[in-house]
Amino acid sequence: MKTIGIVGAGIMGRGIAYLAALSGFDILLHDLSEDILKQAMQRISSDLRKGVEKGKITSQQASEVSSKLHPRTSLDDFKECEIVIEAIIESLEIKKETFKKLDEMCPPQTILATNTSSLSVTSIASSVGEPTRVVGMHFFNPPYVMKLVEVVHGHQTSERTLQRTVELARQLGRTPVVVKDTPGFIVNRIARPFYGEALRLLGEGVASVEDIDRIVKLEGGFTMGPFELMDLIGTDVNLAVTKSIYERTFGEPRYRPHIIQQTMVDAGLWGRKTKRGFYTYDS
Ligand SMILES: NC(=O)c1ccc[n+]([C@@H]2O[C@H](COP(=O)([O-])OP(=O)(O)OC[C@H]3O[C@@H](n4cnc5c(N)ncnc54)[C@H](O)[C@@H]3O)[C@@H](O)[C@H]2O)c1
Numbered sequence: 001m002k003t004i005g006i007v008g009a010g011i012m013g014r015g016i017a018y019l020a021a022l023s024g025f026d027i028l029l030h031d032l033s034e035d036i037l038k039q040a041m042q043r044i045s046s047d048l049r050k051g052v053e054k055g056k057i058t059s060q061q062a063s064e065v066s067s068k069l070h071p072r073t074s075l076d077d078f079k080e081c082e083i084v085i086e087a088i089i090e091s092l093e094i095k096k097e098t099f100k101k102l103d104e105m106c107p108p109q110t111i112l113a114t115n116t117s118s119l120s121v122t123s124i125a126s127s128v129g130e131p132t133r134v135v136g137m138h139f140f141n142p143p144y145v146m147k148l149v150e151v152v153h154g155h156q157t158s159e160r161t162l163q164r165t166v167e168l169a170r171q172l173g174r175t176p177v178v179v180k181d182t183p184g185f186i187v188n189r190i191a192r193p194f195y196g197e198a199l200r201l202l203g204e205g206v207a208s209v210e211d212i213d214r215i216v217k218l219e220g221g222f223t224m225g226p227f228e229l230m231d232l233i234g235t236d237v238n239l240a241v242t243k244s245i246y247e248r249t250f251g252e253p254r255y256r257p258h259i260i261q262q263t264m265v266d267a268g269l270w271g272r273k274t275k276r277g278f279y280t281y282d283s
Contacts (some may be wrong), residue, residue, distance in 0.1 A: 003072035005081035008088035009040035015143040037071035096127035114138035121154035132158035183248035198226035199258035227278035231271035
């Protein structure tokens with residue numbers, strides 16, 4: 001594989017683009033407007049600068065990464081890609097529309113991967129003519145730091161698609177784990193009670209955001225507390241994932257969203273991306 005298409009230049013799309021360009025791939029990065037793409041490129045440049053300052057990458061690598069990133073407002077050139085990784089909003093309807101477009105645009109051998117955290121890969125695959133080429137490729141945030149990639153085996157994913165995706169994850173220096181297409185896969189299923197109980201403790205007034213995070217880190221040995229993590233992920237994305245897992249498990253009470261999540265989203269407190277969430281962030 002030489003060229004990777006990425007649809008969606010938000011937190012995950014631009015993170016995957018950074019990682020893949022650093023691994024030597026040419027990247028076509030698509031989003032809805034020039035403005036969004038410009039912002040994404042600025043964020044990647046700033047991440048590259050920080051990478052150089054911290055000694056994680058050389059300035060030569062940083063300029064190579066920049067030269068490998070090609071922003072695109074149209075999907076026309078995506079026919080050149082051996083794999084397209086979709087990282088747009090967590091909505092089944094919109095992902096299906098996007099996959100339908102990609103199916104029309106890309107030749108049959110192009111693998112179509114989704115970075116969904118919780119939606120059914122099998123259902124997304126039903127929107128394309130050849131569902132055997134659809135697979136889940138679930139990176140974690142930030143993709144260039146987090147090693148795990150869940151490679152999700154949809155009901156009709158072919159062995160070729162699965163193996164090529166596993167190989168790509170390894171080429172990107174990640175650790176792939178093949179999982180069945182089940183709500184939340186492994187990590188997001190385990191993570192639901194982590195957020196859910198923290199939100200219930202907060203809602204019942206048992207402890208503050210800061211205390212819950214501090215205790216989980218100090219006593220539990222976690223790197224981040226549940227509220228810090230929700231802010232990093234985006235409270236909007238976290239709510240969408242919680243709702244999706246709740247719906248896909250036919251209302252399993254363990255996964256029920258909390259009203260605090262909806263209130264945060266309604267108030268525009270989406271975490272780091274809006275500079276305000278459970279915590280406030282300066283520039
Ligand atoms: N945020 C996380 O920590 C995280 C971790 C793993 C997986 N994911 C998954 O990755 C996906 C993206 O999440 P994110 O956090 O990057 O979201 P985000 O809101 O930061 O970015 C989404 C991007 O998709 C673009 N977009 C929306 N509709 C589009 C369309 N029809 N065509 C092209 N671009 C479109 C938006 O303009 C935006 O730039 C979701 O499926 C999410 O569940 C998120």
